[in-house]
Amino acid sequence: MSRDGIKDKVAIVGVGCCQFGENWDQSPSDMIVDAAYEAYADAGIDKPQERIDAVFTGALYTQKGPHECSDALKLWKPVTMVSNYCATGTDAFRCGVMSIAAGMYDTVLVVGYDKPKDRGVSGPSVMMNGVRDLPQTPAGWFSLCAATYFAKYGAGREDLAKIAVKNHHNGTLAPKSFLKREITIDDVLNARMISWPFGLYDCAAQTDGAAAVILTRADLARGYRDDPVLVKGVTVQAGPNPQKDPTNDFLSWKPTGWAAEDVYRQVGITDPRAEIGVAQVHDCFSLTELLSYEDLGFCEKGAAKEHIAAGDFEIGGALPVNTDGGLKTFGHPTGATGVRMIYENTLQLQGRAEKRQVAGVESKLALSHNIGGHPTACGIAILGRD
Amino acid sequence: MTGVAGIQSYGAYVPRTRLPLSVIGGGRLKEGGPEKAVAWNDEDSVTMAVTAAVNCLRGLDRGAVDGVMFASTTYAFREKQAAALIAKALDLPRGIRTADFSGSLRAGTAAIRSAIDAVAAGSARNVLVIASDSRMGAPGSGLERNGGDGAVAFLVGDTDAVASLSDAYAVSDEIVDLWRGDGDRFVHSWEDRFVIQEGFTPNMIEAATGVMGKLGLTASDYASICLYAPDARSHAGVARGISAKSDQLQDALFGRLGNTGVAFAPMQLAAALESAKAGDRILVANYGDGAEALSFEVNDSIEKLADRRGVSWNLARRRVVSSYDKYLKARSLDSREWQAGGDPGLSATVHFRERDEDISFCGQKCLQCSAVQFPNQRVCETCFAKDDFEKARLSDRVGKVVTYTFDFFFPTPDPPTVVTVTEIDGARVHLQLVNVAPADTRIGLPVEFEFRRIHEAGGRPNYYWKGTPLPDTDEVD
Ligand SMILES: CC(C)(COP(=O)(O)OP(=O)(O)OC[C@H]1O[C@@H](n2cnc3c(N)ncnc32)[C@H](O)[C@@H]1OP(=O)(O)O)[C@@H](O)C(=O)NCCC(=O)NCCS
Numbered sequence: 080m081s082r083d084g085i086k087d088k089v090a091i092v093g094v095g096c097c098q099f100g101e102n103w104d105q106s107p108s109d110m111i112v113d114a115a116y117e118a119y120a121d122a123g124i125d126k127p128q129e130r131i132d133a134v135f136t137g138a139l140y141t142q143k144g145p146h147e148c149s150d151a152l153k154l155w156k157p158v159t160m161v162s163n164y165c166a167t168g169t170d171a172f173r174c175g176v177m178s179i180a181a182g183m184y185d186t187v188l189v190v191g192y193d194k195p196k197d198r199g200v201s202g203p204s205v206m207m208n209g210v211r212d213l214p215q216t217p218a219g220w221f222s223l224c225a226a227t228y229f230a231k232y233g234a235g236r237e238d239l240a241k242i243a244v245k246n247h248h249n250g251t252l253a254p255k256s257f258l259k260r261e262i263t264i265d266d267v268l269n270a271r272m273i274s275w276p277f278g279l280y281d282c283a284a285q286t287d288g289a290a291a292v293i294l295t296r297a298d299l300a301r302g303y304r305d306d307p308v309l310v311k312g313v314t315v316q317a318g319p320n321p322q323k324d325p326t327n328d329f330l331s332w333k334p335t336g337w338a339a340e341d342v343y344r345q346v347g348i349t350d351p352r353a354e355i356g357v358a359q360v361h362d363c364f365s366l367t368e369l370l371s372y373e374d375l376g377f378c379e380k381g382a383a384k385e386h387i388a389a390g391d392f393e394i395g396g397a398l399p400v401n402t403d404g405g406l407k408t409f410g411h412p413t414g415a416t417g418v419r420m421i422y423e424n425t426l427q428l429q430g431r432a433e434k435r436q437v438a439g440v441e442s443k444l445a446l447s448h449n450i451g452g453h454p455t456a457c458g459i460a461i462l463g464r465d
Numbered sequence: 466m467t468g469v470a471g472i473q474s475y476g477a478y479v480p481r482t483r484l485p486l487s488v489i490g491g492g493r494l495k496e497g498g499p500e501k502a503v504a505w506n507d508e509d510s511v512t513m514a515v516t517a518a519v520n521c522l523r524g525l526d527r528g529a530v531d532g533v534m535f536a537s538t539t540y541a542f543r544e545k546q547a548a549a550l551i552a553k554a555l556d557l558p559r560g561i562r563t564a565d566f567s568g569s570l571r572a573g574t575a576a577i578r579s580a581i582d583a584v585a586a587g588s589a590r591n592v593l594v595i596a597s598d599s600r601m602g603a604p605g606s607g608l609e610r611n612g613g614d615g616a617v618a619f620l621v622g623d624t625d626a627v628a629s630l631s632d633a634y635a636v637s638d639e640i641v642d643l644w645r646g647d648g649d650r651f652v653h654s655w656e657d658r659f660v661i662q663e664g665f666t667p668n669m670i671e672a673a674t675g676v677m678g679k680l681g682l683t684a685s686d687y688a689s690i691c692l693y694a695p696d697a698r699s700h701a702g703v704a705r706g707i708s709a710k711s712d713q714l715q716d717a718l719f720g721r722l723g724n725t726g727v728a729f730a731p732m733q734l735a736a737a738l739e740s741a742k743a744g745d746r747i748l749v750a751n752y753g754d755g756a757e758a759l760s761f762e763v764n765d766s767i768e769k770l771a772d773r774r775g776v777s778w779n780l781a782r783r784r785v786v787s788s789y790d791k792y793l794k795a796r797s798l799d800s801r802e803w804q805a806g807g808d809p810g811l812s813a814t815v816h817f818r819e820r821d822e823d824i825s826f827c828g829q830k831c832l833q834c835s836a837v838q839f840p841n842q843r844v845c846e847t848c849f850a851k852d853d854f855e856k857a858r859l860s861d862r863v864g865k866v867v868t869y870t871f872d873f874f875f876p877t878p879d880p881p882t883v884v885t886v887t888e889i890d891g892a893r894v895h896l897q898l899v900n901v902a903p904a905d906t907r908i909g910l911p912v913e914f915e916f917r918r919i920h921e922a923g924g925r926p927n928y929y930w931k932g933t934p935l936p937d938t939d940e941v942d
Contacts, residue, residue: 219884222870226908275871275881275903322886322895323839325847329868329886 084345090300093122093293099410108151110289132184137171138414165451168417169458191418192289218274227329239365240267250404257410286410312345334457356443359420420447471626476520479779499720513616515916521618532592570753598726613723634675672756688745691733794878810923826860864889
């Protein structure tokens with residue numbers, strides 16, 4: 080557990096994101112340059128070599144991150160690569176935030192990126208580093224809560240389908256999203272099965288992509304923008320492997336609940352439902368989003384399906400979730416995802432989210448959440464205006 | 466009681482999957498017609514051997530086994546022993562002798578005879594002999610129609626033998642009849658009529674009459690006669706040649722099992738023991754580069770041997786594959802896919818470190834809090850004690866399903882793959898299930914464990930365990 084947290088010590092002054100998708104004609108460097116230069120422009124930085132003190136990069140599919148970033152951006156600076164499964168983006172962000180809060184640097188660049196589409200396989204990779212690791216796909220891991228959750232709370236595939244329909248709709252509103260296509264409940268229920276109960280539309284789209292954030296000391300922020308966004312809290316939490324944890328009930332993923340407890344304490348949140356105005360939640364699969372509503376305290380355990388039916392998590396609802404389409408349709412380049420969420424939350428808090436803008440969110444908090452591994456790692460970041 | 470060396474126990478394995486002969490070549494399924502047992506994509510001669518051995522050793526002390534002899538013409542390696550892998554999968558002690566017998570269909574009976582000789586000579590006490598084969602007939606060939614896959618295991622010793630070897634007679638013959646060269650996928654054969662008339666039939670008759678002559682017996686003295694044969698017609702020819710009557714002939718299971726190669730005659734012996742009575746005589750004659758005949762006498766101990774998972778137990782459990790395409794995929798005979806890439810495979814050092822978990826399916830029990838866990842780890846998952854564990858074998862335990870999913874994306878010839886978290890003595894293990902339809906998968910389902918191929922990488926098969934529902938009938942123990 081963190082002691083005091085880093086509330087209001089660090090500010091976001093620039094964000095950028097490349098077009099997500101099957102970027103066949105772009106190298107990792109091309110995408111990194113797109114995202115970072117958009118963030119520079121957003122922060123009004125025209126000589127990055129003079130303004131950026133250090134770089135924190137997050138990627139899962141490569142080990143070349145430090146060189147790929149410094150070489151693409153010609154930033155011969157301290158460069159650190161972070162890798163933490165699907166929480167990679169949030170963790171790279173956390174490391175950047177901590178470095179400034181510690182007084183080590185004034186201004187840093189955080190870049191999350193991944194290029195899964197260069198591997199020559201369309202779906203997830205099937206791990207090859209051990210005998211026992213092989214026989215599963217991520218869909219196979221994340222679906223393990225379904226049989227148990229459905230049996231206990233009477234939910235079903237239709238409840239999950241509504242989440243996919245919502246995220247497909249939101250994706251049509253985000254210029255840089257991969258899939259821009261409305262779908263129906265029937266489309267979801269009739270799609271080809273990936274791992275029960277997940278059909279094609281219950282799964283996130285794997286894409287290439289990069290996203291970038293520029294952080295600086297809170298007291299320097301207005302030198303860059305007059306509407307800086309403050310980091311209110313950030314955490315990363317490890318949990319036991321649910322596949323061998325003898326106490327796992329398969330009704331929720333432990334790391335999410337534990338991370339939420341830590342970060343809510345840092346920020347001083349007691350009623351997340353009322354205090355949070357918009358959330359980007361890790362929807363690698365529809366059920367992951369559903370469980371996160373409950374594990375993040377957006378509703379009671381077991382009650383998600385009523386709130387889904389009431390439209391609470393749609394844009395215009397009580398607590399809009401995945402306003403840019405989420406991993407589902409914006410795309411999921413693993414290392415980029417957490418940073419892309421912070422990009423979206425920053426735009427929302429600054430009233431720059433155009434067609435998907437959540438009304439009145441400027442006076443509230445914005446939450447982003449990643450969970451990954453088996454799942455065994457969760458990252459949460461909470462942002463707000465002063 | 467110490468006595469004549471012989472067979473103390475037996476067990477068999479037949480793959481659940483049955484391919485109806487009617488669908489071969491793309492034909493339509495005819496219900497109730499002849500079929501053959503086929504090893505599925507996660508099975509091979511080694512996995513079948515392990516399950517047959519587990520069935521043979523059920524209820525017996527594995528620690529007493531001091532030798533493993535494995536016979537097969539089909540094993541993934543030219544150099545690297547299968548018997549050692551099988552011994553490890555069975556979690557047998559390290560201080561045992563192991564050997565592979567290969568190169569001929571006669572390898573199975575050669576191994577049985579060698580084991581009995583070793584015990585009789587006093588150089589071994591309890592030898593596990595396993596014969597297993599999964600020979601590949603070229604698509605469209607006679608071997609594809611008549612062949613089948615299966616395994617059988619015998620425990621050989623000199624106390625409480627249920628059947629003792631009275632005598633044996635072997636003939637060695639040089640003839641180019643069946644062969645498979647280095648790198649060949651399929652078995653080749655010279656013209657059938659030549660092979661049957663000049664090779665198979667005379668050699669078999671010579672061996673069978675040879676052993677009967679040594680013992681002063683004729684065919685009519687035998688309760689069952691087990692004959693290797695490539696097909697039903699040649700089987701009948703040898704039977705006529707030694708004047709065996711049809712009620713003495715052990716059913717060769719054409720149309721149900723198929724010719725299981727090295728395991729074929731030994732499986733008939735196991736089937737004969739299932740219904741044998743004290744005092745019965747059993748003749749086993751096997752072919753391959755000559756022939757070998759073994760004459761057994763059944764002892765009183767047969768009445769004491771608990772029911773085994775033998776040939777009939779296995780034949781009663783079937784899953785019909787109605788599509789020839791799926792069979793071709795499962796056996797990697799579909800040239801359009803399943804090409805192995807040029808990958809280096811799994812790290813040999815990782816494989817080495819994980820042998821206890823992956824091959825023996827052993828976890829650990831915390832000596833502080835008694836929690837059982839898998840895989841082995843230095844710090845206890847439950848009480849955080851460090852380095853204070855004892856080994857806990859999970860492979861022979863019964864587990865229950867905690868949760869499950871059906872993975873349609875995992876590569877297999879007939880998706881979905883049933884994937885579970887299964888609890889075994891309190892340990893949670895992420896495990897695939899076999900022999901169960903999605904509709905029958907449920908939370909709380911009791912499962913036992915079978916050794917299977919989990920995947921192939923770098924041209925090498927990798928083995929691990931899968932769950933299978935507890936059999937509903939004929940429970941042995
Ligand atoms: C669901 C999944 C298996 C589909 O992969 P696939 O079967 O190889 O699909 P392909 O890439 O061949 O695409 C086939 C079509 O479906 C579309 N598609 C792919 N994934 C999609 C998705 N998740 N949702 C909607 N449509 C999708 C493609 O755009 C393509 O459409 P087109 O033919 O109109 O161009 C893959 O997207 C996936 O694995 N997602 C999960 C990612 C994951 O595991 N993340 C880790 C979580 S922590």
